[in-house]
Amino acid sequence: MSEPLIFERSSxxxxxxxxxxxxxxxxxxIPEALRxxxxxxxxxxxxLQAVRHYTRLSKRNFSIDTHFxxxxxxxxxxxxxxxxxxxxxPEFLARHPLAPMSHSQGFLACMYDLQEILKDVTGMAxxxxxxxxxxxxxxxxxxxxxxxxxxxxxxxxxxxxxxxxAHGTNPATATMMGYTTREIPTNSEGDVDIEALRAAVGPHxxxxxxxxxxxxxxxxxRIKQIAGIVHDAGGLLYYDGANLNAILGKVRPGDMGxxxxxxxxxxxxxxxxxGGGPGAxxxxxxxxxxxxxxxxxxxxxxxPPPLAGEGQGGGASGEAASFRWLDxxxxxxxxxxxxxxxxxxxxxxxxxxxxRMLGRDGMQxxxxxxxxxxxxxxxxxxxxxxxxxxxxxxASHEFIITLKRQKQQIELSATDVAKRLLDYGFHAPTVYFPxxxxxxxxxxxxxxxxxxTLDLFVxxxxxxxxEARRDIKYVKxxxxxxxxxxxxxxxxxxxxDIRYQPKP
Ligand SMILES: *Cc1c(COP(=O)(O)O)cnc(C)c1O
Numbered sequence: 001m002s003e004p005l006i007f008e009r010s011s012x013x014x015x016x017x018x019x020x021x022x023x024x025x026x027x028x029x030i031p032e033a034l035r036x037x038x039x040x041x042x043x044x045x046x047x048l049q050a051v052r053h054y055t056r057l058s059k060r061n062f063s064i065d066t067h068f069x070x071x072x073x074x075x076x077x078x079x080x081x082x083x084x085x086x087x088x089x090p091e092f093l094a095r096h097p098l099a100p101m102s103h104s105q106g107f108l109a110c111m112y113d114l115q116e117i118l119k120d121v122t123g124m125a126x127x128x129x130x131x132x133x134x135x136x137x138x139x140x141x142x143x144x145x146x147x148x149x150x151x152x153x154x155x156x157x158x159x160x161x162x163x164x165x166a167h168g169t170n171p172a173t174a175t176m177m178g179y180t181t182r183e184i185p186t187n188s189e190g191d192v193d194i195e196a197l198r199a200a201v202g203p204h205x206x207x208x209x210x211x212x213x214x215x216x217x218x219x220x221x222r223i224k225q226i227a228g229i230v231h232d233a234g235g236l237l238y239y240d241g242a243n244l245n246a247i248l249g250k251v252r253p254g255d256m257g258x259x260x261x262x263x264x265x266x267x268x269x270x271x272x273x274x275g276g277g278p279g280a281x282x283x284x285x286x287x288x289x290x291x292x293x294x295x296x297x298x299x300x301x302x303x304p305p306p307l308a309g310e311g312q313g314g315g316a317s318g319e320a321a322s323f324r325w326l327d328x329x330x331x332x333x334x335x336x337x338x339x340x341x342x343x344x345x346x347x348x349x350x351x352x353x354x355x356r357m358l359g360r361d362g363m364q365x366x367x368x369x370x371x372x373x374x375x376x377x378x379x380x381x382x383x384x385x386x387x388x389x390x391x392x393x394x395a396s397h398e399f400i401i402t403l404k405r406q407k408q409q410i411e412l413s414a415t416d417v418a419k420r421l422l423d424y425g426f427h428a429p430t431v432y433f434p435x436x437x438x439x440x441x442x443x444x445x446x447x448x449x450x451x452x453t454l455d456l457f458v459x460x461x462x463x464x465x466x467e468a469r470r471d472i473k474y475v476k477x478x479x480x481x482x483x484x485x486x487x488x489x490x491x492x493x494x495x496x497d498i499r500y501q502p503k504p
Contacts, residue, residue, distance in 0.1 A: 121244070142207075147335050157234070171183075240262065367447075424460040
């Protein structure tokens with residue numbers, strides 16, 4: 001079912017009015033040498049053809065709005081339409097980031113509230129909203145750990161400990177900040193190997209980066225003991241809070257002893273994400289880390305805002321404002337700025353509205369249903385004969401099944417199942433991550449799915465397994481209903497070429 005490309009629909013001289021540059025466009029400001037000699041190769045199609053082209057492409061997206069999307073560690077939950085509608089109010093949408101503080105009090109109040117809500121939810125002493133992704137939040141967090149040790153004149157701490165189950169961004173972040181990473185093994189139950197941890201800590205330990213519940217989907221039961229071991233050695237605890245779904249309103253990283261945390265608001269606090277952004281990776285810190293937070297932060301004004309022209313958005317009218325940006329004058333030890341202005345305002349406002357809609361009870365409900373759905377799905381798959389990676393453990397918001405046995409017996413791989421699931425109308429779970437479980441599927445149903453959908457997903461996995469036993473070649477040929485079949489992943493990554501070359 002190969003459709004003609006938009007270029008192949010092209011007919012010389014045909015045009016869609018909206019695609020044409022304005023008739024009076026004046027390019028004289030562009031130096032002659034920099035102007036192109038030949039016009040760009042553009043498809044010449046009618047407006048309706050162009051509309052159909054883009055609409056067709058948009059329908060090829062596998063999205064949470066159309067399909068179940070159990071992509072472990074990514075939290076593809078429903079993004080309530082109400083949050084989007086409110087975030088699109090002209091008062092939010094048209095606000096200029098350089099608007100004076102006196103004209104931005106409503107927005108600043110929302111951001112201040114969001115900081116307070118996140119402090120409350122995580123048990124941390126301070127929150128900065130400025131990082132624009134989880135990975136950037138990690139960068140900010142480890143930069144604060146480095147700043148903390150440096151401020152104490154402790155330059156011997158050159159190592160960050162990272163459990164082998166960690167998200168790839170953890171060791172990457174530590175390395176970017178100039179640290180050596182040391183891997184801590186996981187035991188057979190999915191917990192951190194305490195003896196290995198004891199042996200690894202010392203005066204060279206800057207900190208440990210932990211996810212709890214881990215990306216294995218299990219809650220680290222001895223977190224207090226781990227915190228004690230690392231703190232006693234003078235190290236700090238970093239919490240990768242990309243997914244707070246399982247603990248929201250139940251357990252707080254601050255109470256577990258963490259010093260720094262990042263939260264992916266685009267995951268837990270439900271803003272549309274995927275395909276690389278936009279995101280928001282707010283960071284939270286304990287009391288002793290407060291001076292190092294990235295700026296700007298929204299603070300309560302104790303005095304009238306500075307005059308216009310003085311720093312970011314100085315108050316123009318001099319009227320008393322209740323909220324103001326805190327910057328390098330307020331936090332001279334800050335690790336600095338990470339984004340233009342103050343982060344992804346649109347994502348932050350959606351997260352704020354979502355949090356306010358849920359309230360305290362709603363947050364607990366998120367954790368309860370996220371955990372219930374994951375455990376229901378896990379138990380259903382176990383009962384149908386699938387192998388759990390950690391059969392003795394309760395699931396958090398996600399869990400892992402391993403196809404090691406199916407791979408050995410009939411050559412059925414995690415990739416095969418992921419591809420065939422597309423034909424059944426399901427997005428694939430995360431595959432081959434975490435790295436330490438062979439042929440794994442990391443499944444996160446999220447709290448917004450209904451039981452019928454979860455049951456259909458189980459049926460699909462059972463059906464694929466049966467198909468594979470009958471005819472493994474057929475399953476290895478999947479998907480059959482998508483615009484493309486199996487791609488050469490390595491070539492796509494290393495030699496990506498998406499230019500259109502006209503046939504000679
Ligand atoms: C998603 C995720 C990250 C990275 O977040 P980005 O916003 O994609 O940069 C880090 N750690 C964990 C556990 C995650 O699930």
